[in-house]
Amino acid sequence: MSKEDLIIRLVNKIKSCKLQDFSIMEVCGTHTQSISKLGIRELFYPKINLISGPGCPVCVTSEGYIDVAIEILNRKNVIITTFGDLMKVKGSKENLIEEREKGKKINIVYSPLDAVKIAEENKDSQVVFLAVGFETTAPLIGLAIKKAKENNINNFSVLSNLKVMKPVLHKILKDENHKIQGIICPGHVAVIKGAEYFSFITEEYNIPAVVTGFESLDIISAIYFLIKQKNVNKKQFKNLYKTCVTSKGNLFANEIMKEVFLNNHCTWRGIGEIPNSGLYVNNKYQDFDALKKFNLTIKEESNDCCVCGEIILGKKFPDNCKFFGRECTPEAPVGPCMVSSEGTCSIYYKYRKVGKF
Amino acid sequence: MCLAIPGRIKFIDGNLADVDIMGVEKKVDIQLIENPKVEDYILIHAGFGIQKIDVDYFSYLQNIFQKEIDNEENI
Amino acid sequence: MKETIKLVHGDGGKYTNELIQGIFYKYFNNSMLTTGIDAAIFPVTNCKMAFTTDSFVVKPLLFKGGDIGKLAVCGTINDLSVSGAKPLYLSSSFIIEEGFSIKTLELIVKSMANQCMQSGVRIITGDTKVVEKGSVDGIFINTAGVGIIENNFEIKPIEAGDKIIVSGNIGEHGTTIALERYNIKLKGNFKSDCDSVYEVINILKEYYPFIKIMKDPTRGGLATVLNEISNLSGLGAKLVEGSIPIEEDIAVVNEILGLDPLYMACEGRVVFVVKGEVAEEILDKIHRLEQCRDAKIIGTFIEESRGIVYMENIFGGKRILNMLEGEMLPRIC
Numbered sequence: 001m002s003k004e005d006l007i008i009r010l011v012n013k014i015k016s017c018k019l020q021d022f023s024i025m026e027v028c029g030t031h032t033q034s035i036s037k038l039g040i041r042e043l044f045y046p047k048i049n050l051i052s053g054p055g056c057p058v059c060v061t062s063e064g065y066i067d068v069a070i071e072i073l074n075r076k077n078v079i080i081t082t083f084g085d086l087m088k089v090k091g092s093k094e095n096l097i098e099e100r101e102k103g104k105k106i107n108i109v110y111s112p113l114d115a116v117k118i119a120e121e122n123k124d125s126q127v128v129f130l131a132v133g134f135e136t137t138a139p140l141i142g143l144a145i146k147k148a149k150e151n152n153i154n155n156f157s158v159l160s161n162l163k164v165m166k167p168v169l170h171k172i173l174k175d176e177n178h179k180i181q182g183i184i185c186p187g188h189v190a191v192i193k194g195a196e197y198f199s200f201i202t203e204e205y206n207i208p209a210v211v212t213g214f215e216s217l218d219i220i221s222a223i224y225f226l227i228k229q230k231n232v233n234k235k236q237f238k239n240l241y242k243t244c245v246t247s248k249g250n251l252f253a254n255e256i257m258k259e260v261f262l263n264n265h266c267t268w269r270g271i272g273e274i275p276n277s278g279l280y281v282n283n284k285y286q287d288f289d290a291l292k293k294f295n296l297t298i299k300e301e302s303n304d305c306c307v308c309g310e311i312i313l314g315k316k317f318p319d320n321c322k323f324f325g326r327e328c329t330p331e332a333p334v335g336p337c338m339v340s341s342e343g344t345c346s347i348y349y350k351y352r353k354v355g356k357f
Numbered sequence: 358m359c360l361a362i363p364g365r366i367k368f369i370d371g372n373l374a375d376v377d378i379m380g381v382e383k384k385v386d387i388q389l390i391e392n393p394k395v396e397d398y399i400l401i402h403a404g405f406g407i408q409k410i411d412v413d414y415f416s417y418l419q420n421i422f423q424k425e426i427d428n429e430e431n432i
Numbered sequence: 433m434k435e436t437i438k439l440v441h442g443d444g445g446k447y448t449n450e451l452i453q454g455i456f457y458k459y460f461n462n463s464m465l466t467t468g469i470d471a472a473i474f475p476v477t478n479c480k481m482a483f484t485t486d487s488f489v490v491k492p493l494l495f496k497g498g499d500i501g502k503l504a505v506c507g508t509i510n511d512l513s514v515s516g517a518k519p520l521y522l523s524s525s526f527i528i529e530e531g532f533s534i535k536t537l538e539l540i541v542k543s544m545a546n547q548c549m550q551s552g553v554r555i556i557t558g559d560t561k562v563v564e565k566g567s568v569d570g571i572f573i574n575t576a577g578v579g580i581i582e583n584n585f586e587i588k589p590i591e592a593g594d595k596i597i598v599s600g601n602i603g604e605h606g607t608t609i610a611l612e613r614y615n616i617k618l619k620g621n622f623k624s625d626c627d628s629v630y631e632v633i634n635i636l637k638e639y640y641p642f643i644k645i646m647k648d649p650t651r652g653g654l655a656t657v658l659n660e661i662s663n664l665s666g667l668g669a670k671l672v673e674g675s676i677p678i679e680e681d682i683a684v685v686n687e688i689l690g691l692d693p694l695y696m697a698c699e700g701r702v703v704f705v706v707k708g709e710v711a712e713e714i715l716d717k718i719h720r721l722e723q724c725r726d727a728k729i730i731g732t733f734i735e736e737s738r739g740i741v742y743m744e745n746i747f748g749g750k751r752i753l754n755m756l757e758g759e760m761l762p763r764i765c
Contacts, residue, residue, distance in 0.1 A: 111404025
């Protein structure tokens with residue numbers, strides 16, 4: 001059987017299953033993207049509900065963080081370096097695109113090492129890298145900080161909003177009212193942390209979970225694996241991404257994270273503060289911590305205007321939000337789920353035209 | 358949340374490798390790769406190799422699900 | 433002549449004339465231009481004419497496969513061509529930043545002249561302004577163009593069953609620019625597809641009665657142009673995954689950067705919507721041209737899913753392709 005034939009057979013098998021509203025959370029933003037590109041969400045709806053979880057760093061970057069980034073940008077001789085993803089995220093007033101239009105120096109980079117290079121080439125400026133992402137990206141930022149320290153590139157610093165996955169997953173699963181019956185685990189976080197990092201989902205909460213990749217066969221076979229356990233009492237956890245994910249992950253990458261960062265509380269946009277969910281530059285590397293360098297703290301204001309928090313946690317749908325499609329649209333987003341084009345609200349909005357969801 | 362793509366190491370020079378990504382060549386930092394060798398496949402994220410790809414598992418999914426789909430009754 | 437542009441070059445006096453004679457007249461050499469009068473005079477025959485204008489601000493100025501000058505000429509030629517017109521005359525206006533390299537200006541102008549010669553059009557009038565440092569980023573170029581409508585081409589209502597043809601590989605210009613802009617060092621086969629499309633359209637003159645609309649997928653790429661046509665027609669558009677022609681290296685670069693080639697600009701391609709019955713014949717015809725060897729029929733306009741453009745894959749998954757909202761930025765997540 002060719003791969004394509006297998007995929008078609010699996011899809012047909014899933015489509016003919018006796019299910020209604022079987023809710024699967026796919027945690028990772030890149031999974032959300034792949035699922036959208038492959039049209040899988042709509043394909044299996046309403047038998048299977050694919051919920052977009054909080055593994056989208058853009059969605060969960062707080063307003064307070066963007067505000068501090070903009071405040072730093074307004075200081076003299078500052079160049080902000082950032083991944084492209086963060087440009088459209090709004091602070092309490094503006095986003096980085098709007099700041100760039102005012103002539104502020106913002107460079108989009110592909111790798112954190114590019115940011116260090118920019119610092120090397122612009123000794124008269126303070127170069128600040130906006131570090132967002134999860135455990136996949138944290139080790140790389142750690143290496144960039146180490147490189148800066150080793151080479152005395154002292155005009156380089158990092159404003160960290162890095163997050164880790166386990167605490168938010170615990171928060172979701174501890175909620176009595178969650179409707180999740182299966183979890184697709186973030187494949188590339190698992191590359192770094194190891195498949196075992198996610199087995200607690202099944203061991204502690206008896207929810208089937210699977211580590212998988214991002215191609216069509218990866219995602220469809222993962223969904224099949226999860227729904228197959230519908231009537232099984234003892235649920236199973238499986239690593240389907242064995243090409244890239246080992247049980248323990250990348251040990252050296254984990255060492256780097258331990259060496260450069262410490263865990264502390266972090267505010268997730270739309271969800272609130274989650275203990276020990278953030279990674280911050282530790283004392284050994286404090287010269288490269290932008291918060292210390294610029295003497296700033298990230299202030300968060302609670303924003304109870306929309307239900308993004310509950311949508312991200314899988315408890316509600318965009319239609320339950322009074323702002324959805326009215327005050328909150330992709331052109332004028334209110335909450336994180338509409339800010340990102342891969343956020344649940346953004347996707348639902350796109351599919352509204354075809355009368356789905 | 359993490360875009361990563363596979364590539365094949367063509368040449369190693371210290372921490373950097375010339376990597377062939379489906380015909381396009383890029384320099385990639387391979388500090389995080391254990392015992393990197395030429396012809397190894399690696400997963401690349403933000404300019405870094407983050408893990409070696411185990412090519413023995415290339416057909417893993419196809420193998421297990423091909424068997425399953427033939428045996429399974431309807432769900 | 434000096435090495436860099438000075439404010440005096442825009443004063444209208446001796447230095448302006450030096451610049452005009454030394455660069456613009458030298459390369460855009462034709463009698464309609466070099467008479468030096470305030471307007472170009474040309475005869476008009478009894479027919480419908482097309483008139484268009486566009487401004488070009490691309491950075492970087494020079495890129496693999498072209499430059500801002502070539503882009504400025506092709507852009508206007510192409511707007512005329514997709515309207516069914518044979519391009520005849522162009523104007524070109526330059527707004528140049530004080531301190532701009534004259535050598536670079538010469539390169540750009542020479543490139544424009546080459547393109548004009550290849551395309552059989554003439555730049556017959558123009559203007560030059562010099563502004564203070566910081567007022568523009570290097571150089572901005574505006575071109576306007578006139579042409580004669582051929583074979584009475586007209587846009588016709590699109591019907592269900594009409595096929596969509598794209599004349600070649602997509603996303604090459606946008607991807608090449610993105611690589612330069614974000615300073616990504618890659619070795620591979622990428623260059624802008626910047627080119628005139630008049631030859632492609634000219635070869636299809638006899639099919640004009642069956643061609644409903646022609647568009648060049650510039651900013652916003654193929655997906656945006658299809659949305660524009662879909663909105664205009666009120667019909668849905670169904671594309672077949674795997675049928676969209678794309679150069680492999682371009683596809684890989686987009687994967688690396690987290691960009692989507694369906695939204696990356698093309699500067700030398702045409703999207704045709706044609707009557708279903710003649711689609712294969714039209715495809716055969718344009719395949720004879722080197723610049724169209726990768727042309728493909730990529731989809732159909734349909735009654736269902738009105739106003740939606742979507743792509744269907746082998747297992748029936750449907751991916752909706754909206755209009756590009758805002759800038760497309762590289763992603764890491």
